[in-house]
Amino acid sequence: MVNAQPPELPQDYVELRRRLCELGRACRVLAHTGSTNDDLRAWAREGAPAGAVVVADAQSRGRGRHERAWSTPEGETIALSVLLRPPLSPQDLPKVALSAGLAARAAIDAALGGRGRPRIKWPNDVFVDGRKIAGVLVEGALSSARVEHAVVGIGVNVARTVFPPDLAGSATSIALEGGDTDRVRLVLGLLDALDVEVRALLAEPSALGARLRPWDMLLGRAVSLDDGRRGVASGIAEDGRLIVEVEGVTVLAHAGEVRVLPS
Numbered sequence: 478m479v480n481a482q483p484p485e486l487p488q489d490y491v492e493l494r495r496r497l498c499e500l501g502r503a504c505r506v507l508a509h510t511g512s513t514n515d516d517l518r519a520w521a522r523e524g525a526p527a528g529a530v531v532v533a534d535a536q537s538r539g540r541g542r543h544e545r546a547w548s549t550p551e552g553e554t555i556a557l558s559v560l561l562r563p564p565l566s567p568q569d570l571p572k573v574a575l576s577a578g579l580a581a582r583a584a585i586d587a588a589l590g591g592r593g594r595p596r597i598k599w600p601n602d603v604f605v606d607g608r609k610i611a612g613v614l615v616e617g618a619l620s621s622a623r624v625e626h627a628v629v630g631i632g633v634n635v636a637r638t639v640f641p642p643d644l645a646g647s648a649t650s651i652a653l654e655g656g657d658t659d660r661v662r663l664v665l666g667l668l669d670a671l672d673v674e675v676r677a678l679l680a681e682p683s684a685l686g687a688r689l690r691p692w693d694m695l696l697g698r699a700v701s702l703d704d705g706r707r708g709v710a711s712g713i714a715e716d717g718r719l720i721v722e723v724e725g726v727t728v729l730a731h732a733g734e735v736r737v738l739p740s
């Protein structure tokens with residue numbers, strides 16, 4: 478019979494659990510899991526409160542948008558999911574993802590301490606110098622009129638220095654950019670920044686486009702739309718859609734309808 482020991486929590490996450498969970502926040506810090514988003518969705522259905530957090534050192538089934546795999550090797554990334562119960566309607570969910578992107582960008586900026594300039598690649602990625610450093614996956618439980626809850630999943634490449642061949646060249650990490658790889662500081666910074674961004678979204682939803690504009694990586698980039706038309710990205714609308722100028726006409730495009738053309 479195999480006597481499998483459960484994986485041990487790494488030292489930094491023992492410290493994170495102490496800092497995060499012992500001060501009253503509903504929180505689970507795990508060594509290994511399938512997906513922190515799946516864990517938190519299950520916990521939300523059992524009644525987890527707003528603000529509940531699941532963090533894992535490693536995930537075996539980490540997911541990105543379009544069910545793409547998100548790789549989470551031990552000790553090298555942050556895999557974090559946060560539960561929101563915002564007074565929003567289902568069509569507002571893209572705004573939550575963009576707000577989470579702003580929060581991830583701010584926390585990564587602080588970790589980089591001025592080395593590199595993290596920017597948001599609409600709709601849900603954070604890039605540094607053309608390479609992806611973080612991604613956001615927001616999954617909502619919706620009724621027809623409102624968001625019952627939203628699970629905000631954030632993955633950040635922290636200490637990774639080697640990527641598989643399909644990601645090498647298009648991915649980077651805080652370590653590769655010469656930043657501070659302290660995961661405790663980064664998770665706490667991310668949660669604070671998310672709090673700031675969600676409050677800003679709820680207080681002044683129409684300001685979202687303006688908050689994103691300084692960090693909008695697609696601004697001025699050539700894009701093509703699903704129907705074959707080509708245009709230039711010129712900002713993010715307050716409802717979270719991409720603004721595209723197509724031959725003098727302004728078009729608002731949803732995620733999934735736009736392809737960024739090589740510059």
Ligand code: BTN
Binds near residue numbers: 512545632633
């Ligand atoms: C993307 O790039 O499309 C989004 C990636 C999101 C990954 C995070 S890691 C924490 C949370 N758990 C998951 O399974 N996915 C998100």
